[in-house]
Amino acid sequence: MATLHTVNKSPFATGALLSCIAHAKDGDTVLMIEDGVYGASSGTNVSDALTARAGSVTLCVLGPDFAARGLATDRMLDGIKSVDYAGFVELAASNDRTQAWL
Amino acid sequence: MGWLAQDDERFFPYPFLRGSNVKFGIVVSEGPYTHQASDTAYNFAKSALEAGHEVPRVFFYHDGVNVGTRLSIPPQDERNIQQQWSALGSEHGIDLVICIAAAQRRGLLDEKEASRQGKDANNIAEGFRISGLGQLIEMGIQTDRLMTFGD
Secondary structure, three states: OOEEEEOOOOOOOOHHHHHHHHOOOOOOOOOOOHHHHHEEEOOOOOOOHHHOOOOOOOOEEEEEHHOOOOOOHEEOOOOOOEEEEHHHHHHHOOOOEEEEEE | OOOOOOOOOOOOOOOOHHHOEEEEEEEEEOOOOOOOHHHHHHHHHHHHHOOOOEEEEEEEEEHHHHHHEEEOOOOOOOOOOHHHHHHHHHHOOEEEEEEEHHHOOOOOOOHHHHHHHHOOOOOOOOOOEEEEEEEEHHHHHOOOOOEEEEO
């Protein structure tokens, strides 16, 4: 029973992303959307926490939201998969349930 | 994946994908133009339908009910969130439901509610209807996945 977690808050504004990756079970997927995409940048104070879970939790970012905020693809944290809206739908369909970290 | 035995769980562990599609229920709980939630929900619904999935209902809750007014006039070169939803709804037969308690607090009325409350106008956009939380519960039961978009 795998869960798709969506996080839409910047990790520099709330603790939602850190809480989410701490609660996610092995095999779950965490998708950063909207302002959550700031978490996918490398060299931030949450990078290490994300990298530590990258092996057991699938980390994804909504590409259009990442680009809309002017974030450079070459500065994306290693181990994060970029998906478009079709990929978002696919993740929601292939996981057993979804949890929005609002 | 045609060569896989789709009724054999060892090879195809996703029973809901076997020759069928996924039913998505969508909740929008944040207002248009103040937050990205209603845009993200719209793009998700559009992509889900394009992929052959179903979106039988979208439930607009809290400030999300403001999507359903037909009196909003965004600048002409900007997206019109209400019209986007009305168009997607009529094209795919989506039930666009506005929560009645959230709507009444925020001044969203259909013809029936306006006359019942003694108000002189109504403002619900085409394709939207006002109903209650029962429709949210029903959507949770009758769909395969519930997607929540808010703040």
